[in-house]
Amino acid sequence: MERTIGVIGGSGVYAIDGLEDAAWQQVTTPWGAPSDAVLTGRLDGVRMAFLPRHGRGHVHSPSTVPYRANIDALKRLGCTDVLSVSACGSFREEMAPGDFVIVSDFIDRTFAREKSFFGTGCVAHVSVAHPVCARLGDLAAGAAREIGVTHHHSGTYLAMEGPQFSSVAESRMYRDVWRADVIGMTNMPEAKLAREAELCYASIAMITDYDSWHPDHGTVQISDIVRTLTANADNARRLVEALAAAMPAHGPCPHGCDHALDHAILTAPDARDPVLVARLDAVAGRVL
Numbered sequence: 001m002e003r004t005i006g007v008i009g010g011s012g013v014y015a016i017d018g019l020e021d022a023a024w025q026q027v028t029t030p031w032g033a034p035s036d037a038v039l040t041g042r043l044d045g046v047r048m049a050f051l052p053r054h055g056r057g058h059v060h061s062p063s064t065v066p067y068r069a070n071i072d073a074l075k076r077l078g079c080t081d082v083l084s085v086s087a088c089g090s091f092r093e094e095m096a097p098g099d100f101v102i103v104s105d106f107i108d109r110t111f112a113r114e115k116s117f118f119g120t121g122c123v124a125h126v127s128v129a130h131p132v133c134a135r136l137g138d139l140a141a142g143a144a145r146e147i148g149v150t151h152h153h154s155g156t157y158l159a160m161e162g163p164q165f166s167s168v169a170e171s172r173m174y175r176d177v178w179r180a181d182v183i184g185m186t187n188m189p190e191a192k193l194a195r196e197a198e199l200c201y202a203s204i205a206m207i208t209d210y211d212s213w214h215p216d217h218g219t220v221q222i223s224d225i226v227r228t229l230t231a232n233a234d235n236a237r238r239l240v241e242a243l244a245a246a247m248p249a250h251g252p253c254p255h256g257c258d259h260a261l262d263h264a265i266l267t268a269p270d271a272r273d274p275v276l277v278a279r280l281d282a283v284a285g286r287v288l
């Protein structure tokens with residue numbers, strides 16, 4: 001199967017320039033409407049599908065992003081890999097605003113979102129011990145190196161519910177006790193859903209602020225975040241392009257992301273809910 005990169009653009013990233021044969025496509029899914037239409041095309045010959053996570057015009061809040069519809073839509077369009085580009089706060093002095101962090105692990109503290117495609121009538125348990133596809137993460141790190149942006153090869157991303165930013169006490173706990181490196185509001189349950197849909201997932205965190213813990217920096221201001229995002233938009237695009245150029249055109253995932261459902265479904269075939277099974281056509285059709 002030809003590898004196809006789905007890019008989910010976060011805050012400040014609402015389109016991607018320079019796609020050949022570019023077209024915005026409306027995608028219908030059994031999980032409702034995605035955040036927006038999907039921009040499909042080719043970047044340097046590589047098939048790509050770009051979806052603005054919050055919708056053009058920034059319509060969806062982190063809690064109302066239709067995560068299941070977004071992942072289903074990308075799978076339905078033939079994506080094999082999903083790369084998130086996200087704004088994040090930093091818990092590390094050395095991870096400064098403007099830097100990129102290639103996320104290597106997650107702590108999921110979200111609580112008001114649909115977190116699985118599966119449920120009553122078709123129960124499945126996939127492993128998210130390693131939620132990031134190591135190959136896609138390595139390709140992202142290589143791309144960051146190639147374009148010469150300051151980047152950090154690994155970092156744990158804490159996903160909070162939001163939409164408010166953290167208190168000083170929360171920020172210090174995430175940093176000093178839980179040892180998270182960056183904080184954002186959107187990569188969970190997105191990464192978990194990508195695994196359920198057997199898609200390789202990696203995330204590039206664009207650091208925009210020091211959250212609330214830093215004694216020498218004020219509290220998070222959205223105007224500062226937007227300024228940093230705007231200054232970094234071109235780097236984000238160049239990084240995606242360099243990653244696409246390095247992506248092998250064909251072949252399976254060496255880490256098995258594309259077979260995550262092999263032994264995951266517990267519900268006996270004759271006990272499965274046909275309505276749910278039908279909704280799972282794109283996500284789990286390979287094993288159902």
Ligand SMILES: CSC[C@H]1O[C@H](OP(=O)(O)O)[C@H](O)[C@@H]1O
Pocket residue numbers: 009010011012053054061062085086087088162183184185186187225
């Ligand atoms: C604009 S600051 C808060 C907002 O930005 C991040 O979203 P995304 O990951 O889509 O770039 C963060 O998680 C919050 O949702």
Ligand SMILES: Nc1ncnc2[nH]cnc12
Pocket residue numbers: 087088089090160165166183184185208209210211212220225
């Ligand atoms: N400090 C922060 N907390 C949560 N999400 C963010 N996105 C950008 N900065 C953030």
